[in-house]
Amino acid sequence: MAKKKFNCECPRCRGTMSCGRDTRVFETVWGNCHECGFEYHTTASLLSLEEINRIRKKAKKEPLLKRREPQISWTSRFTGKGSS
Numbered sequence: 543m544a545k546k547k548f549n550c551e552c553p554r555c556r557g558t559m560s561c562g563r564d565t566r567v568f569e570t571v572w573g574n575c576h577e578c579g580f581e582y583h584t585t586a587s588l589l590s591l592e593e594i595n596r597i598r599k600k601a602k603k604e605p606l607l608k609r610r611e612p613q614i615s616w617t618s619r620f621t622g623k624g625s626s
């Protein structure tokens with residue numbers, strides 16, 4: 543699907559929102575209302591090793607000693623933006 547922009551209805555005031563969705567790299571969505579200012583967007587960050595291991599424990603997986611390194615394609619795409 544890649545990048546797509548469309549109008550949608552605001553859940554807060556039922557006004558018109560500009561909304562978007564992008565499936566390149568990973569699924570992201572965003573929207574902003576032309577009437578009341580309600581807005582949302584996907585955020586992304588990295589979990590700490592402790593947080594990853596808490597999730598792994600719930601999933602009955604062995605704890606990690608270190609986080610997996612990113613793929614080359616990820617590193618080249620985000621180099622310099624702090625998303626290691």
Ligand SMILES: [Zn+2]
Nearest residue numbers: 552555575578
């Ligand atoms: Zn609104």
